[in-house]
Amino acid sequence: MQKSRVSGTPYIDNLVARRRKARLFRTLCAGVTWLGVVLLGLLLYQAGVDGIKWLDWQFLSSFPSRFPEKSGIKSALFGTLWLIALIAIISIPISVATALYLQEFSSKGRISRLIELNISNLAGVPSIVYGIIGLAIFVRGFQLERSLISGALTMSLLISPVIIIASREAIKSVPVNIRHAAYALGATRWQTSWSHVLPAAFPGILTGVILALSRAIGETAPLIMIGALTYVAFLPAGPMDAFTALPIQIFNWVSRPQQEFHELAAAAIIVLLAVLLVMNAAAIYIRHKSEQKLK
Amino acid sequence: MVPLTQKMTLPEQVTSWLMSDARTQTASEASAVGLSLKKGGIRWGEFAIQSSLGFCALISVITTIVIVFVLATESYSFFSDVSPIDFLFGTQWVPLFEPSSYGVLPLLWGTLVITFGAAAIAIPVGLASAIYISEYASARVRTIVKPVLELLAGIPTVVYGYFALTFVTPVLQNILPGLNVFNALSGAIVVGIMILPTIATLSDNALRAVPDTLRQGAYALGATSFEVTTQVVVPTGLSGVMASFLLAISRAIGETMAVTLAAGATPNLSFTLQESIQTITAYIVQVSLGDTPADGIAYKTIFAVAAVLFLLTLILNMLSQWVLNKYRAEYD
Numbered sequence: 001m002q003k004s005r006v007s008g009t010p011y012i013d014n015l016v017a018r019r020r021k022a023r024l025f026r027t028l029c030a031g032v033t034w035l036g037v038v039l040l041g042l043l044l045y046q047a048g049v050d051g052i053k054w055l056d057w058q059f060l061s062s063f064p065s066r067f068p069e070k071s072g073i074k075s076a077l078f079g080t081l082w083l084i085a086l087i088a089i090i091s092i093p094i095s096v097a098t099a100l101y102l103q104e105f106s107s108k109g110r111i112s113r114l115i116e117l118n119i120s121n122l123a124g125v126p127s128i129v130y131g132i133i134g135l136a137i138f139v140r141g142f143q144l145e146r147s148l149i150s151g152a153l154t155m156s157l158l159i160s161p162v163i164i165i166a167s168r169e170a171i172k173s174v175p176v177n178i179r180h181a182a183y184a185l186g187a188t189r190w191q192t193s194w195s196h197v198l199p200a201a202f203p204g205i206l207t208g209v210i211l212a213l214s215r216a217i218g219e220t221a222p223l224i225m226i227g228a229l230t231y232v233a234f235l236p237a238g239p240m241d242a243f244t245a246l247p248i249q250i251f252n253w254v255s256r257p258q259q260e261f262h263e264l265a266a267a268a269i270i271v272l273l274a275v276l277l278v279m280n281a282a283a284i285y286i287r288h289k290s291e292q293k294l295k
Numbered sequence: 296m297v298p299l300t301q302k303m304t305l306p307e308q309v310t311s312w313l314m315s316d317a318r319t320q321t322a323s324e325a326s327a328v329g330l331s332l333k334k335g336g337i338r339w340g341e342f343a344i345q346s347s348l349g350f351c352a353l354i355s356v357i358t359t360i361v362i363v364f365v366l367a368t369e370s371y372s373f374f375s376d377v378s379p380i381d382f383l384f385g386t387q388w389v390p391l392f393e394p395s396s397y398g399v400l401p402l403l404w405g406t407l408v409i410t411f412g413a414a415a416i417a418i419p420v421g422l423a424s425a426i427y428i429s430e431y432a433s434a435r436v437r438t439i440v441k442p443v444l445e446l447l448a449g450i451p452t453v454v455y456g457y458f459a460l461t462f463v464t465p466v467l468q469n470i471l472p473g474l475n476v477f478n479a480l481s482g483a484i485v486v487g488i489m490i491l492p493t494i495a496t497l498s499d500n501a502l503r504a505v506p507d508t509l510r511q512g513a514y515a516l517g518a519t520s521f522e523v524t525t526q527v528v529v530p531t532g533l534s535g536v537m538a539s540f541l542l543a544i545s546r547a548i549g550e551t552m553a554v555t556l557a558a559g560a561t562p563n564l565s566f567t568l569q570e571s572i573q574t575i576t577a578y579i580v581q582v583s584l585g586d587t588p589a590d591g592i593a594y595k596t597i598f599a600v601a602a603v604l605f606l607l608t609l610i611l612n613m614l615s616q617w618v619l620n621k622y623r624a625e626y627d
Contacts (some may be wrong), residue, residue, distance in 0.1 A: 126549025
């Protein structure tokens with residue numbers, strides 16, 4: 001570089017090298033990003049190719065079996081639907097109430113700061129630890145056995161922090177003059193919260209709820225801990241029944257050595273990802289709509 | 296102009312109310328009526344609602360207390376059988392067979408190998424992606440790549456386990472003949488891919504929060520885009536970037552299904568990445584898949600190792616919050 005200096009100031013000469021470095025850096029960053037996206041796309045494509053040939057009505061409407069060609073995800077699909085319904089019923093009211101309390105009712109003192117810190121730490125606890133707690137408290141402590149309700153309660157503990165944090169953000173972003181207007185007309189805190197703040201925060205809360213529930217759909221470890229069974233050849237009739245779920249079924253099939261079961265797992269993954277994609281698309285759509293409305 | 300008196304005329308009902316009820320009440324009756332307007336008076340309905348909302352908020356505190364309580368009591372009963380010294384410094388983890396040995400170091404080592412391997416992949420790649428999205432990409436590319444990354448962050452971990460077994464490991468076996476079906480390398484790579492979107496999206500948020508005036512100032516001084524990024528933007532957003540690293544690492548430590556499927560179930564203190572290892576999380580899964588009697592010592596071991604896991608992730612999460620608060624740069 002020293003030799004190439006023919007004329008002009010060293011600064012200008014340096015600029016060429018510096019610009020080259022900048023271009024190189026830019027290319028590197030772009031390349032790495034696209035590489036990551038393409039790699040993940042490739043993995044998903046691979047799963048799609050492996051699984052698509054097994055994906056038919058028979059697969060969706062059969063119970064699992066020792067024979068791959070007779071196997072299906074009927075019980076897993078119903079287990080997942082049951083689970084999501086129960087989790088939603090348990091976790092949404094409690095989490096939204098918590099967010100409302102922290103944002104609208106509590107005095108911003110030491111205790112509410114403690115609760116906030118506590119919630120953000122709960123959000124970081126590994127899912128398998130929730131599984132162990134669920135095993136100790138719900139399965140063994142409350143004698144709920146290895147039932148849907150044990151799984152739903154455990155998962156509700158797991159996703160509540162996520163819903164609380166998202167709901168608080170949504171409630172926080174409601175303009176303060178809406179509250180002032182309500183108070184000025186003589187509304188109580190609860191009337192203000194219920195009739196004005198919550199409806200305004202609704203899209204944000206809904207987005208958070210959908211994302212949290214889609215996390216719950218994919219969680220495997222806590223369900224394995226509380227002992228969701230892998231071979232379930234019946235449909236659960238109530239919350240106290242044993243169950244299996246899509247991710248458990250996938251885990252079971254993947255951990256078998258035979259190629260056919262791996263392909264069954266790929267087919268189940270397609271179903272799981274399709275459900276997640278629809279939920280995420282709904283969340284993005286709602287967010288988009290509410291952003292437009294605010295503008 | 297309308298005369299003031301005419302404007303002030305009240306409807307007849309109101310005037311009659313003023314004349315009759317309120318005016319003729321005794322002092323005690325007046326205070327009973329005025330209760331709902333009196334400052335500091337208790338509205339019971341409101342109070343009940345507020346209390347029940349407060350109770351919901353308490354549930355999160357109770358959850359934490361229960362987690363700590365369960366892990367502590369079960370670990371305590373484990374440590375009445377096994378000395379904590381043997382647990383923390385023992386190099387053999389053979390809990391399910393005789394002669395048993397309860398040294399947690401092999402499990403901890405397995406967890407650390409996976410975590411460091413994953414971080415070595417995900418931190419540079421994730422940061423580079425974040426820089427690309429926030430500094431270089433056009434608005435159109437951004438609106439495509441960002442949601443895709445967020446979507447990828449939501450893929451269940453069991454799916455990554457499938458990728459590890461059916462794709463990553465076979466590819467690696469082509470490159471490194473003699474590679475075990477279950478190996479640490481494949482686990483680390485897959486966990487790295489898994490935490491990558493977390494780092495990329497959170498770091499992108501942090502970098503985008505850096506005010507444009509700082510960039511423009513640096514460009515005005517003649518800096519290239521490389522210099523602006525590495526010497527102005529990244530240092531300014533460093534707290535958020537570091538927090539995203541710590542969060543991702545804590546996710547890698549707690550990650551269960553992908554490592555169970557990819558890295559196998561052999562507690563191993565070796566330094567090679569080509570063999571099967573076992574992480575803390577994979578051990579917990581192994582125990583719960585077998586039919587372990589609830590009163591046996593094997594059942595208690597999962598609480599002891601889960602306590603270790605809980606403490607590790609708790610420390611990392613606290614650290615990441617501390618970094619965020621301590622080094623938050625304000626440029627308003």
